[in-house]
Amino acid sequence: MGEMVSYGVSGGIAEVVIDNPPVNAASHGVRAGLASALARFEGDAEAGALIIRCAGRTFVAGADIKEFGKPMADPQLPDLLKRFDAAIKPIVAAVHGMVLGGGFELALACHYRIADARARFGFPEVRLGLLPGAGGTQRVPRLAGLQIAIDMITGGGQIGAEAAKQAGLVDMVTDGDLADAARGFARDLVAAGKGARSAADLSMPADDPALFDAARKSVARKMRGQTAPLKALEAIRLGYEGGPFDQALDREYALCREMVTGSQSRALRHIFAAEREVAKVPGLSADTTARMVETAGVIGLGVMGRGIVMALAAATVPVIAVALDQAHLDAAMKAIRDTWAGQVAKGSLTQAEMDARLARITGTVEPARLVDADLVIEAVSEDIERKQAVFATLGSVTKPGTILASNTSFLDIDTLADASGRAADVCGMHFFNPAHIMRLLENVRTTRIAPDAVATIMAFGKRIGKLAVLSGVCDGFIVNRMLSKRSREAFFLVEEGASPSVIDKVVLDYGFPMGPLALGDLAGLDIQAAARKSRAAKATPRELRADFVEQMVAAGRLGQKSGSGWYVYDEKRKSSSNPETDALVSAHAKRHGLALREIGADEIRERLLYAMVNEGARLLDEGVAPRPHDIDIAMVNGLGWPAYTGGPMFWADQIGLATVLATIERFRKEQGDAYWTPSPLLARLAGEGRGFYA
Numbered sequence: 001m002g003e004m005v006s007y008g009v010s011g012g013i014a015e016v017v018i019d020n021p022p023v024n025a026a027s028h029g030v031r032a033g034l035a036s037a038l039a040r041f042e043g044d045a046e047a048g049a050l051i052i053r054c055a056g057r058t059f060v061a062g063a064d065i066k067e068f069g070k071p072m073a074d075p076q077l078p079d080l081l082k083r084f085d086a087a088i089k090p091i092v093a094a095v096h097g098m099v100l101g102g103g104f105e106l107a108l109a110c111h112y113r114i115a116d117a118r119a120r121f122g123f124p125e126v127r128l129g130l131l132p133g134a135g136g137t138q139r140v141p142r143l144a145g146l147q148i149a150i151d152m153i154t155g156g157g158q159i160g161a162e163a164a165k166q167a168g169l170v171d172m173v174t175d176g177d178l179a180d181a182a183r184g185f186a187r188d189l190v191a192a193g194k195g196a197r198s199a200a201d202l203s204m205p206a207d208d209p210a211l212f213d214a215a216r217k218s219v220a221r222k223m224r225g226q227t228a229p230l231k232a233l234e235a236i237r238l239g240y241e242g243g244p245f246d247q248a249l250d251r252e253y254a255l256c257r258e259m260v261t262g263s264q265s266r267a268l269r270h271i272f273a274a275e276r277e278v279a280k281v282p283g284l285s286a287d288t289t290a291r292m293v294e295t296a297g298v299i300g301l302g303v304m305g306r307g308i309v310m311a312l313a314a315a316t317v318p319v320i321a322v323a324l325d326q327a328h329l330d331a332a333m334k335a336i337r338d339t340w341a342g343q344v345a346k347g348s349l350t351q352a353e354m355d356a357r358l359a360r361i362t363g364t365v366e367p368a369r370l371v372d373a374d375l376v377i378e379a380v381s382e383d384i385e386r387k388q389a390v391f392a393t394l395g396s397v398t399k400p401g402t403i404l405a406s407n408t409s410f411l412d413i414d415t416l417a418d419a420s421g422r423a424a425d426v427c428g429m430h431f432f433n434p435a436h437i438m439r440l441l442e443n444v445r446t447t448r449i450a451p452d453a454v455a456t457i458m459a460f461g462k463r464i465g466k467l468a469v470l471s472g473v474c475d476g477f478i479v480n481r482m483l484s485k486r487s488r489e490a491f492f493l494v495e496e497g498a499s500p501s502v503i504d505k506v507v508l509d510y511g512f513p514m515g516p517l518a519l520g521d522l523a524g525l526d527i528q529a530a531a532r533k534s535r536a537a538k539a540t541p542r543e544l545r546a547d548f549v550e551q552m553v554a555a556g557r558l559g560q561k562s563g564s565g566w567y568v569y570d571e572k573r574k575s576s577s578n579p580e581t582d583a584l585v586s587a588h589a590k591r592h593g594l595a596l597r598e599i600g601a602d603e604i605r606e607r608l609l610y611a612m613v614n615e616g617a618r619l620l621d622e623g624v625a626p627r628p629h630d631i632d633i634a635m636v637n638g639l640g641w642p643a644y645t646g647g648p649m650f651w652a653d654q655i656g657l658a659t660v661l662a663t664i665e666r667f668r669k670e671q672g673d674a675y676w677t678p679s680p681l682l683a684r685l686a687g688e689g690r691g692f693y694a
């Protein structure tokens, strides 16, 4: 038996303990260890029942993701679990922590389940582009019914121990010592003469084709473009159409194996690993410790400031919220209360939790109150002089060592560091709107920041439930800088004759939640026009000429908020094409003597997305993004780049950088050096036959 699994017998009960840190993944050593332990138990006359449990912080949290894509050594998990079905003495799973994927399937193949009250159960496989491959799709419907099976397996969410018990997936929940409770449970089984039992012996619940139809429609909408949830539904149907239990299990596993090698699963596994990679900060020595943040401050309570206050208070951080004046403070507090009251009305937040969050916020108009803060996030309007004045104030009113972070989305934070007089404490913390919902946080490492301040903002991001990536200082950081290249290309495509709805459809079909022009309407064309104005001094004549947003703003068309922008919107904000946009584009072409042409979907997609890939390569070249992982994670979580393509850099690698480069060179000939000069890194890697990752 491998050292990952131990076997012992005491008082007539055998006990297997799995010990494979950090998350007790069902690696080969665990599977082999379990197979020998099972054989030993079956031949052990002294043992009347077997308990399977785990050491450490969790039960088995799934198959070992690192083994995916390599030849899987025997025993395979499904075969091993079939042997549990066939065992004649009872097996009890005693579970705690995260009971996920293959770990949940292991527990389900045991004959009884007893759970720690804090245990969480789920099938995250769809998030990895997979489906449960070791009986999950067959055992859950038999134990808990179709609705729960469909929800858990296609949704990838989790349920707690009590809910699992209610569903029939767990026999007993304990908040006492789990091992003791399991021993008592097993002894009672033996004393009562209760033997083995298997979900394999249960029948499938009555078929409900309407439920499957509804589920197919729902996942096609909620998880658009993803193949795994639909395949998972097919796998559940094997319970009706897949032959006897063992045969259905074999077919379920075959479906899962097929998906492991598919492009979506490879991309989603890359995203899983990249999310963990971005938490590791390059260039920080192992002994760098984060500063303590007990109280945070936010100065500037517009839309972003309020969202940040809500994010902090929801994450149990006491916040000092500083507004410009009493009227702004009152408006901000009202907006915050209204947002949470709306959630209470919908039942997604309790009144008690809302009250607790409000109690964590101290509203004030006195910046001097920030003396109690350990970290202050500035969120005043995007005006460099205003921000410099705020940083000068922050430098004088806060304690030495208090981290001063700007939420700017494009201004030069190094100049704010100068204004503060405390450059080693100054950084960026760029939240995305709405800040209390969006998971991405771009932490910006200024040139003179102290290493422990970097460690602090990364740890703090995690503490408030955000996915923090690190960016260097530049105009737009990672997400907005890459996005600006897509927007530019979208405007050029409109100028050349592509209609906004065709452009948006290409982007939507690729898998983004929204196209670039619809996004402009949502964000506000006035905001986009202001951003263009602030960059006008550096813009090319062609960029200045493609002034559609300025023209629309001048005509009072601000996007969704005014009911008209690229599209027109009805009172329910449903969009349709806008005849005024067509007229504007034709008049623009006439004025500038431009010929309009038909542009195919491939060209639209390549120009919009390769412009971002090329800019991503520049970010790497310049060291703004430390690794391609940071770019992929930022774009997936900040812009909705479909995770199942792996993000721009991974996606480009799959296409092959030589192909990407050749297309960029073609665009360069057609569109000019100013827009399509390949990044030196891209050119070099393509020449060497390499990708961004390997």
Ligand code: CAA
Pocket: 022, 023, 025, 061, 062, 063, 064, 065, 066, 098, 100, 101, 102, 103, 105, 124, 125, 128, 130, 131, 132, 133, 134, 256, 276, 277
């Ligand atoms: N296999 C291998 N390594 C894993 C792993 C797994 N299933 N789950 C986590 N790890 C590793 C992580 O990569 C990380 O490694 P590093 O420290 O080297 O970066 C380490 O364990 C700790 O993980 P986290 O940082 O994520 O720790 P956490 O406490 O924040 O979260 C967790 C713990 C909830 C278990 C989370 O890691 C998680 O969601 N893991 C994935 C679970 C999963 O998807 N399981 C299903 C696998 S597919 C399957 O089981 C298919 C099948 O039936 C055939």
